[in-house]
Amino acid sequence: MTSVPIHARAGDQGFLKQLNRSAVLELIRREPGISRAELAARTQLTKVTVGAMVQELLDQGWLVEGSLQQGSLGRPGRALHLNERRHVLLGAEVGVQGLRVVACTLTGRALGQRAILVPSTTPEATAQHLATLIMEVLTYPEVAGREVLGLGVAVPGPVALHDPTLLFAPNLGWRDVPFLTVLKPFLPDLPGPWLLENEAKAAAFGEVYFSGGDKPELLAYLSLGTGIGSGLMVGAPVPYLLRGAQGLAGEIGHSVLQSGGLYCHCGNRGCAETLVSGWAIRAALDIPPGVPLETALQPRMQDADVQVTLRRAGEALGMLLTNLHHTLNPSDIVLGGSLTRLGEPLLGPALAFFREHQHDLYARTASISIHIRTDSTFLPARGAAAQVLASVFHESSVLG
Ligand SMILES: [Zn+2]
Numbered sequence: 001m002t003s004v005p006i007h008a009r010a011g012d013q014g015f016l017k018q019l020n021r022s023a024v025l026e027l028i029r030r031e032p033g034i035s036r037a038e039l040a041a042r043t044q045l046t047k048v049t050v051g052a053m054v055q056e057l058l059d060q061g062w063l064v065e066g067s068l069q070q071g072s073l074g075r076p077g078r079a080l081h082l083n084e085r086r087h088v089l090l091g092a093e094v095g096v097q098g099l100r101v102v103a104c105t106l107t108g109r110a111l112g113q114r115a116i117l118v119p120s121t122t123p124e125a126t127a128q129h130l131a132t133l134i135m136e137v138l139t140y141p142e143v144a145g146r147e148v149l150g151l152g153v154a155v156p157g158p159v160a161l162h163d164p165t166l167l168f169a170p171n172l173g174w175r176d177v178p179f180l181t182v183l184k185p186f187l188p189d190l191p192g193p194w195l196l197e198n199e200a201k202a203a204a205f206g207e208v209y210f211s212g213g214d215k216p217e218l219l220a221y222l223s224l225g226t227g228i229g230s231g232l233m234v235g236a237p238v239p240y241l242l243r244g245a246q247g248l249a250g251e252i253g254h255s256v257l258q259s260g261g262l263y264c265h266c267g268n269r270g271c272a273e274t275l276v277s278g279w280a281i282r283a284a285l286d287i288p289p290g291v292p293l294e295t296a297l298q299p300r301m302q303d304a305d306v307q308v309t310l311r312r313a314g315e316a317l318g319m320l321l322t323n324l325h326h327t328l329n330p331s332d333i334v335l336g337g338s339l340t341r342l343g344e345p346l347l348g349p350a351l352a353f354f355r356e357h358q359h360d361l362y363a364r365t366a367s368i369s370i371h372i373r374t375d376s377t378f379l380p381a382r383g384a385a386a387q388v389l390a391s392v393f394h395e396s397s398v399l400g
Contacts (some may be wrong), residue, residue, distance in 0.1 A: 020043070021053060022394060024039055024050065024053055024054065024057070024395050025057070025062065028063065028080050028081065029107075029393070032107075033081065035056070035078060036051055036309060037077050039054070039080070051325060061083055061087075062082065062083055063080055063081065064081050064084075065079070066080070076322060078283050079364040083106070084105040084109065085105075087105070087106055087148075087149050088104070088111060088148055088189075089150065089152075089387060090134060091151075091289075091382050091383065092130055092133075092134060092154065092386030093153070093154040093199055093381040093384070094120075094154070094155050095225065096171045096226035096227065096278075097117060097226060098118050099126070100129050100139045100377060100380075101114050101115075101130070101133045102137075102381040102385060103137050103142075104385050108209075108382060108385075110258025111144055112137050113137070113378050114133055114136060115378070116129075117292070120171075120172045123177045127182045127186055130183065134151070134187060134190070135187075149392050150191060150195070150388040151190060151194045151384075152194075152195045152197060152198035152385050152388045153197070154383065155179060155199060156199050156225075156229070158247055158251060159196050159197055159198050159247060161243065164178060165177065165179075167241060169268045170267075171279060179196055179353050180196050193388060193392065197387055198384065198385055199231075199380035200223035200230050200231040200250060201229075201241050201383075202386075203231055203336055203376070203379040203382065204219060204230075204232065204241065205241055206384075207383070209383070209387075209390060210382070212262075214236075215235030215239060216332040217236060217332075218232065218234055218328060218332070219232075219331070219332040219334060219381075220328065220333045221333075221336060222334070222336070224277075225348055226277065227273055227278070228252060230251075230324070231250055231272040232250050252272060252320060252324065253271060254266050254270050254272070256268065256270045257270060258274070259277065262280075276339075278293055280313065281309060281313055281339075285297070285305065287298075293339070294338065301345065303376070313375075314349030315349050315350070317347075317349075317350035317353075318350040318352065321333065321350060321354045321370075325354070325368065326359075330368065332368070333369070334373055335371070336376030336379050339368060340374045343374075347372065351370070
């Protein structure tokens with residue numbers, strides 16, 4: 001159990017109050033059911049201060065009270081939870097093959113979601129499509145009438161560190177796109193904050209932020225879709241994303257595995273994506289875009305060319321996993337994205353390669369968990385929604 005001591009600029013009572021509210025909300029989010037007395041002990045605030053703050057947050061609809069329960073500090077106290085009935089967080093993803101939108105509660109429970117397959121075109125046309133989809137989800141019965149807290153948008157490429165610009169999306173052919181600015185005219189009245197995030201980073205964030213229980217030491221999310229990306233999330237004691245000096249950490253699909261190899265969409269040669277990615281598998285097996293890869297391959301799974309292509313791609317994925325493990329030593333690796341649905345013919349060789357190439361030290365102390373998420377369609381969008389909540393709680397001036 002970690003405590004959250006409060007520090008603030010002397011004399012700035014408004015700022016201090018905001019920090020306190022952030023800390024209290026964040027503790028209730030991470031430990032649903034916590035009591036006022038436990039909050040006071042953990043934040044090192046007085047019981048009077050915590051009591052007044054909790055009452056204000058109850059009155060404003062951020063919290064709800066549960067039943068009396070025996071706390072760890074002796075006297076029984078009322079359990080405090082985030083209010084799931086009042087607000088909605090919006091998350092969206094611009095994928096290479098389609099668009100996804102999810103609306104969820106403060107604890108990440110999906111209230112409504114929608115995915116469409118649509119070929120990528122210009123940023124303007126994509127923004128218009130996405131806005132229509134968001135407006136549609138906002139009319140769903142579970143969503144309508146709730147207060148929108150903001151929108152997070154996940155995109156298939158790195159995002160600039162200090163402004164919401166998609167720097168490069170080689171599989172969309174987009175470069176330096178301020179996507180939120182492009183989207184704004186189509187959703188002029190949608191409240192903020194609006195955030196832009198790389199899709200693998202968003203998924204990694206959501207995996208940790210919305211998960212209950214113990215947080216992973218270091219979680220690596222690998223997004224295996226048309227392209228290959230990764231998000232690296234330190235889970236404890238305070239969750240944060242590893243972004244790198246220019247925000248480019250995690251561009252694992254463009255790590256070079258083969259000197260002088262095939263040309264990649266990024267312009268370099270021998271990138272991991274030329275060996276294992278949706279586009280490389282499509283190119284090798286002559287599958288046109290538009291049809292989901294798993295649907296196109298289903299009737300051909302026993303064909304020799306399909307088996308050889310997936311085995312080679314799987315071995316390249318195993319190489320990536322091995323290098324990732326030896327570089328960062330994560331406690332958890334999560335494999336998501338549409339390629340996970342190709343199953344054993346791809347993932348079997350990948351995991352076999354990974355096992356066979358473990359350094360003895362890692363094998364002896366092995367505690368790595370590899371999770372395969374075949375239901376990952378909405379993970380980047382949900383993670384982008386999680387970032388909205390983190391932003392709202394951090395910038396607690398918007399809390400009222
Ligand atoms: Zn590349």
